[in-house]
Amino acid sequence: MRPIVAVIGGSTCSAEEAAWAGEVGRLLGERGAILVCGGLGGVMAAAAQGARTAGGLTVGLLPGDDPRTANPYIDVPLATGMGEMRNAVIVRAVQAVIAIGGGWGTLSEIALARRIGTPVVGLHDSFKSSVDIPRVEGPRAAVEWALEHARSNTV
């Protein structure tokens, strides 16, 4: 089975965060991972675009009812109609999570992931530096960490 990894972060983001997300996406694509994200802009779009450049497969779990709200780099746009509740599905459905920046929505995903035992790693100055999760220094280290810690089964 291909690894399934989520990249989470804000729907708007800094240029640096976008660059990191793009590189994370590209590396995940090269490693054959399926990229899952929230399907919208910012970090989500940058990661999906990166994965596409490496031939990766991208899935967007959208909060609303319309698949056309997905960013253009999403291969499988799934409009859940669940609102922010879809955050819980994202971290449940993947084997590991990479967090890049973000706000309250991203923090909710980090906390839900920790709660249910999905491994989560943050890039070094990711949102809420005070939140106690493992940190790595760059995209390559983040992808290595995620693939190494990816859980093989339910927790």
Added chain:
Amino acid sequence: MRPIVAVIGGSTCSAEEAAWAGEVGRLLGERGAILVCGGLGGVMAAAAQGARTAGGLTVGLLPGDDPRTANPYIDVPLATGMGEMRNAVIVRAVQAVIAIGGGWGTLSEIALARRIGTPVVGLHDSFKSSVDIPRVEGPRAAVEWALEHARSNTV
């Protein structure tokens, strides 16, 4: 955007239903559609296997927590942890639904699809022949119907 179509039916099924599901999957794959299903056995596995033979992309929205419960023809196994509530996500996330046989779970998907306006078609002797949905005579007609009626947006 590629059309996204669900094939729904029982996790166990008759040989005839499996043959229909396989043919429906194959035709959806040929037409470039993304196949979404519940990810388990029976009609779901047969449809995914058919889609695979035509190079199609298959997504399984699983009820439980373990992606390894997916049938072997699922490219994107998403373990939602939502139980039967995932039925509502399946019919929300797709543009059209094809029903082949099935039991109470399938009937819940048909009813939820109708409730939210997702077009649904049944093969001729599909479950609950008394339920008022359009019927067609075979896999090819079902796929034509689904692609023709696929909604382009939210309802």
Added chain:
Amino acid sequence: MRPIVAVIGGSTCSAEEAAWAGEVGRLLGERGAILVCGGLGGVMAAAAQGARTAGGLTVGLLPGDDPRTANPYIDVPLATGMGEMRNAVIVRAVQAVIAIGGGWGTLSEIALARRIGTPVVGLHDSFKSSVDIPRVEGPRAAVEWALEHARSNTV
């Protein structure tokens, strides 16, 4: 523990259905049951109004985000924001279900209840007379059936 029983049916209904629902609600209230419903109009409002006249407690699991969409007879309006997906929560959270009339939404609840093992009974000419569920002749028999078959635990 007080029994928890759902009354399901359309948000619009006939005068006869409203009368049945009101009587079912009243009898549930007299028996000390907690009434759960979708919180909107029609059968849901009539049942809640009936329960109120007997001093019963009423809970509405609303599809939208605004508790003020609840009918005025709901003591506990819970705005789930889940859309029709809340139908699955209703039948999961109760020990038995009484169906009175209704359309696709009600049928989805009947099917989901059967799928997960929540006992469901229909009044005699309830929606989809062809659907295979137990039928009874009137409100008193429905309430008796529901309280007798109420599951004491998870299935």
Added chain:
Amino acid sequence: MRPIVAVIGGSTCSAEEAAWAGEVGRLLGERGAILVCGGLGGVMAAAAQGARTAGGLTVGLLPGDDPRTANPYIDVPLATGMGEMRNAVIVRAVQAVIAIGGGWGTLSEIALARRIGTPVVGLHDSFKSSVDIPRVEGPRAAVEWALEHARSNTV
């Protein structure tokens, strides 16, 4: 409409947290609010017990399938079967949230509440003192804050 307020916190907690939760529950009960919580032990049980002593109404949105897992002070135990996803329903369904201690689950609720605009206040040394939410010094101030900031409608 009675105010609906959530009290969130760990299923195990310190004696001080339990005392605060009990006092918060009691004050909410005195003010006629409906108390919503996750239905389990620790802060949830203490808050519900406090509300009961003041004649308040208590609702538990349980993660699992069995209403008998609710603490004994819950009037309306709703077994959602949604796992940790029910955290999103709790903060959606209430008009304000009071956080007392807690771990990752509580942090997910705080973040989800902030994400969707439900007002949330923390007691002074609540979990993750680094998380940017309003803080108050004691149970009475927390209840005052919650009732004052309770949103009257959807955000």
